[in-house]
Amino acid sequence: MRSPEPLPPSPEEALLHGQFASWGSGSNGNNNSRPSSPGGLSPAGSSAPASNYALTLTHSHIHIQRLSPRPGKEARLLLPISELLGCSCPRLPAPPLLVLYWYPPGKRRKGVSRRRQVRAFLAESRLEAERWSAAVQCLLRDVSVTANTEFSRSLLPRSRRLLLLVNPFSGRGQAMQWCQTHILPMIREANISYNLIQTERQNHARELIRDIPLLEWDGIIIVSGDGLLHEVINGLMERPDWEQAIKTPVGILPCGSGNALAGSINHYAGYDMCLREPLLLNCCFLLCRGGVRPMDLVSVTTSPALANNSSHAAAPRRLFSFLSVAWGFVSDVDIESERYRGLGSARFTLGTLVRIASLRSYKGRLSFLPPSDVTKSSNGTPPPPKRPLSRSITKGLEGFCKMPIHRTCSDMGINEQRSLRKGDGEREREERQRERDERQRERERRRERARGGGTGVVRASSLAEDREREMEAEEDKSGTCSESNERDVCNMGREERLEGIQDEREDEETTEQDSCEMDEDDRGRDGEGSRDSVEGGGVLDAKELGERDGVDMGQEADEERGGYQDRLPETRQVVRKNSAPSSQIADALLSPPLSQEADSNSSSSYGVEDTDLNETYFPLDVARERSLTISSPFRHSPFSYKQKGLDLNQNASRPRPLSLLQHSNSNSLPPKLPSLSLSPTPPSSPSCASPHSSSYLAPRPNTPNSNLTSPALRTPSSSFNFDIAEPAGPFKNRPFVSLPFDQLGDDLLPPLDQPIPTRDWVTIEGDFVLVLALYQSHLGADLHAAPQARFDDGLIHLTFVRAGISRATLLRLFFAMERGTHHSVSSPYVSHVTCKAFRLQPLSTRGTLTVDGELVPYGPLQAQVHPSMARLIVGDSGVKVTRL
Numbered sequence: 001m002r003s004p005e006p007l008p009p010s011p012e013e014a015l016l017h018g019q020f021a022s023w024g025s026g027s028n029g030n031n032n033s034r035p036s037s038p039g040g041l042s043p044a045g046s047s048a049p050a051s052n053y054a055l056t057l058t059h060s061h062i063h064i065q066r067l068s069p070r071p072g073k074e075a076r077l078l079l080p081i082s083e084l085l086g087c088s089c090p091r092l093p094a095p096p097l098l099v100l101y102w103y104p105p106g107k108r109r110k111g112v113s114r115r116r117q118v119r120a121f122l123a124e125s126r127l128e129a130e131r132w133s134a135a136v137q138c139l140l141r142d143v144s145v146t147a148n149t150e151f152s153r154s155l156l157p158r159s160r161r162l163l164l165l166v167n168p169f170s171g172r173g174q175a176m177q178w179c180q181t182h183i184l185p186m187i188r189e190a191n192i193s194y195n196l197i198q199t200e201r202q203n204h205a206r207e208l209i210r211d212i213p214l215l216e217w218d219g220i221i222i223v224s225g226d227g228l229l230h231e232v233i234n235g236l237m238e239r240p241d242w243e244q245a246i247k248t249p250v251g252i253l254p255c256g257s258g259n260a261l262a263g264s265i266n267h268y269a270g271y272d273m274c275l276r277e278p279l280l281l282n283c284c285f286l287l288c289r290g291g292v293r294p295m296d297l298v299s300v301t302t303s304p305a306l307a308n309n310s311s312h313a314a315a316p317r318r319l320f321s322f323l324s325v326a327w328g329f330v331s332d333v334d335i336e337s338e339r340y341r342g343l344g345s346a347r348f349t350l351g352t353l354v355r356i357a358s359l360r361s362y363k364g365r366l367s368f369l370p371p372s373d374v375t376k377s378s379n380g381t382p383p384p385p386k387r388p389l390s391r392s393i394t395k396g397l398e399g400f401c402k403m404p405i406h407r408t409c410s411d412m413g414i415n416e417q418r419s420l421r422k423g424d425g426e427r428e429r430e431e432r433q434r435e436r437d438e439r440q441r442e443r444e445r446r447r448e449r450a451r452g453g454g455t456g457v458v459r460a461s462s463l464a465e466d467r468e469r470e471m472e473a474e475e476d477k478s479g480t481c482s483e484s485n486e487r488d489v490c491n492m493g494r495e496e497r498l499e500g501i502q503d504e505r506e507d508e509e510t511t512e513q514d515s516c517e518m519d520e521d522d523r524g525r526d527g528e529g530s531r532d533s534v535e536g537g538g539v540l541d542a543k544e545l546g547e548r549d550g551v552d553m554g555q556e557a558d559e560e561r562g563g564y565q566d567r568l569p570e571t572r573q574v575v576r577k578n579s580a581p582s583s584q585i586a587d588a589l590l591s592p593p594l595s596q597e598a599d600s601n602s603s604s605s606y607g608v609e610d611t612d613l614n615e616t617y618f619p620l621d622v623a624r625e626r627s628l629t630i631s632s633p634f635r636h637s638p639f640s641y642k643q644k645g646l647d648l649n650q651n652a653s654r655p656r657p658l659s660l661l662q663h664s665n666s667n668s669l670p671p672k673l674p675s676l677s678l679s680p681t682p683p684s685s686p687s688c689a690s691p692h693s694s695s696y697l698a699p700r701p702n703t704p705n706s707n708l709t710s711p712a713l714r715t716p717s718s719s720f721n722f723d724i725a726e727p728a729g730p731f732k733n734r735p736f737v738s739l740p741f742d743q744l745g746d747d748l749l750p751p752l753d754q755p756i757p758t759r760d761w762v763t764i765e766g767d768f769v770l771v772l773a774l775y776q777s778h779l780g781a782d783l784h785a786a787p788q789a790r791f792d793d794g795l796i797h798l799t800f801v802r803a804g805i806s807r808a809t810l811l812r813l814f815f816a817m818e819r820g821t822h823h824s825v826s827s828p829y830v831s832h833v834t835c836k837a838f839r840l841q842p843l844s845t846r847g848t849l850t851v852d853g854e855l856v857p858y859g860p861l862q863a864q865v866h867p868s869m870a871r872l873i874v875g876d877s878g879v880k881v882t883r884l
């Protein structure tokens with residue numbers, strides 16, 4: 001900010017030049033005291049003689065030259081316009097002052113943030129002071145000026161008007177206090193006028209925004225956490241004039257506990273990570289500077305909530321999200337840590353530790369549509385079509401490549417349809433045969449790679465194209481790969497080679513297993529009870545898993561144990577820092593990692609067991625469980641098949657830390673998915689009939705996109721049941737306004753109750769610890785969870801962690817997330833990909849789903865990004881679309 005020898009401006013650069021006398025100077029940093037005299041200034045101390053200064057204004061700086069140099073004082077000072085918030089010329093009876101409000105960045109204990117400084121200069125006349133004030137404001141408001149401009153107030157555009165919505169209960173309940181001490185003074189200094197409304201209840205802001213005339217406001221500013229912005233965005237989208245309304249610039253002044261969006265704004269403005277007041281000051285400064293950028297929104301279709309006293313589900317609900325969709329670990333922490341709200345942002349650290357201590361996994365299916373890399377050539381013509389199948393996956397998915405995946409599955413793909421036309425037994429046999437063949441091929445491919453290094457390729461099904469793709473994969477082994485998604489998996493490296501060798505060792509064992517499965521088939525053919533055979537298969541799976549994963553998981557667990565032990569002091573420190581109710585946390589953290597526990601406790605997955613309302617347990621339908629296991633790429637995860645046993649979290653001897661989730665139980669079984677249903681053939685959708693067809697894009701009769709009142713929406717289809725849990729916690733009593741579906745179509749997604757297309761989509765099924773879809777760089781102000789994300793990159797950044805990850809690795813992942821280095825945490829259980837749309841189908845009956853940190857009904861959910869729909873106030877960084 002201060003250069004040791006600032007050069008005087010050249011005469012051509014100067015917009016204004018004048019002489020002033022000093023009038024004290026104030027710097028109250030970020031403390032709460034506010035000056036009583038203008039700008040906190042008083043006449044230069046009566047004892048010290050007033051200094052005289054020559055001021056020169058240029059487009060980028062105010063040059064301040066002391067005319068009567070004093071020893072030990074700088075003779076020249078450069079004040080960048082980019083660090084100025086505003087200026088004023090106080091009215092009579094104040095003397096003719098030019099007051100500059102200056103917020104230079106200052107070093108703090110944690111990172112850099114702005115500090116308030118006030119400088120005042122006594123002008124020769126009021127006219128002169130006003131001329132200077134007008135000139136500086138012209139520069140701040142981007143009014144084009146030259147050295148010949150006659151500066152006066154009339155050049156200035158009207159002052160900006162902001163609507164401030166304050167949630168007095170957000171974060172630690174300090175929002176109103178911070179308004180008085182920080183926010184309103186800064187806004188006044190920036191010559192912005194405002195109206196402040198305190199929200200009185202949940203959804204108050206949403207209702208308000210639906211009804212007010214928006215043209216009166218240059219921006220809507222949320223003084224709260226991310227939850228209130230979620231309300232405002234949805235309020236804007238619910239207006240009849242939503243297309244214009246959503247272009248109203250929105251801003252956020254972080255007073256919540258997560259403050260994810262504020263963290264992103266702070267990061268992209270180039271500031272170090274900071275929290276609380278420093279973060280607030282940075283964001284308030286950026287807000288007053290007023291640059292606006294486009295921001296992507298994601299349209300989310302959630303399962304309908306069950307109406308009271310009704311067994312029928314209403315229509316799926318649509319809402320718009322600017323931040324995230326979370327399932328599993330992240331949403332659990334978000335919701336469960338509500339009880340530690342008093343800790344501010346530390347509540348998430350504590351919540352994370354508690355949840356890691358009682359780690360869960362959730363059975364589910366995640367499908368996503370990777371971004372296509374179709375770009376226009378320089379002459380505007382699209383390049384020749386590439387193979388659209390997402391046949392290779394990112395580096396982050398190399399974990400899957402290491403697993404014996406034969407295919408990832410899609411809802412109701414060609415093979416399922418084909419299968420449905422055949423007899424059950426025949427289909428089962430074919431399925432098994434195909435599994436065996438594919439497993440064999442996969443092993444061979446790995447061995448090849450293990451020998452010579454090569455390409456890991458995970459492919460979306462359908463099987464009709466498998467062979468063709470396989471041939472391509474063979475070609476790819478020579479070193480090229482990755483066509484569709486973001487990164488290649490070329491360097492599987494040493495780990496894969498090791499795994500190849502391990503695979504070879506496993507061969508014998510698997511051959512044994514295969515022959516057992518054949519025997520099982522034969523038994524079925526011979527008319528022995530199919531149930532027996534299924535159970536036999538299940539036992540085989542379990543045995544196989546015990547042996548196989550004893551190697552895989554054991555290895556990682558051993559490795560992790562070292563790291564886990566290493567991190568214990570750090571972990572203990574964190575626990576202490578958060579003054580947690582912590583003997584429980586510490587105990588849990590010191591207990592063995594999940595993988596070890598999994599060995600001793602047969603289950604910790606929700607998907608394994610079900611409980612009815614009386615808390616009695618019954619196993620899942622075994623046949624269905626088995627078919628899930630067969631189609632699952634996580635077949636060899638230790639959680640793919642589990643014997644009946646108590647859920648870790650339901651173990652009576654182990655205190656269950658969360659009561660909230662218990663309230664969100666439903667006594668329903670996991671949803672019957674079309675691809676697994678053997679009952680009447682699901683209505684064939686165009687996407688089923690032909691995986692190459694894209695006609696699902698066009699709205700069809702009886703789809704949510706064509707008609708909201710469609711009976712198909714009101715009564716769940718016979719072949720697809722939404723699995724809906726009663727909302728719990730803060731969601732329970734919330735009135736929800738569903739958005740009309742015809743507002744903005746999700747052209748990449750079929751309706752939620754219909755299968756996704758097989759083409760281009762990638763589907764992964766198995767046990768997840770977490771699925772996180774993020775579209776901002778930060779998940780919390782101190783969690784840099786998607787370092788590549790930009791406000792308007794048109795992408796959803798998906799992170800998913802599969803069951804099997806050890807606690808230590810998960811902890812390491814979250815620690816690394818604070819610095820945004822978690823992509824380098826190498827674990828085969830962690831994947832990072834980008835996509836344009838995704839669908840999440842929880843198969844566990846209990847769990848939490850959040851959108852922008854707000855609880856939504858538990859059940860299938862899908863989302864699609866809509867690029868650059870909204871406008872976000874981000875300050876000077878990046879390309880400015882408009883200025884406030």
Ligand SMILES: Nc1ncnc2c1ncn2[C@@H]1O[C@H](COP(=O)(O)OP(=O)(O)OP(=O)(O)O)[C@@H](O)[C@H]1O
Pocket residue numbers: 166167168169170171172198199200201202203204224225226227228229231255256257258259260853854
């Ligand atoms: N006056 C109010 N009383 C109760 N709840 C409110 C009120 N105003 C807003 N809310 C609701 O409170 C919830 C939490 O608000 P918000 O997300 O802004 O704060 P936070 O949870 O502390 O912050 P973050 O989301 O960053 O963790 C939101 O769902 C919002 O709708």
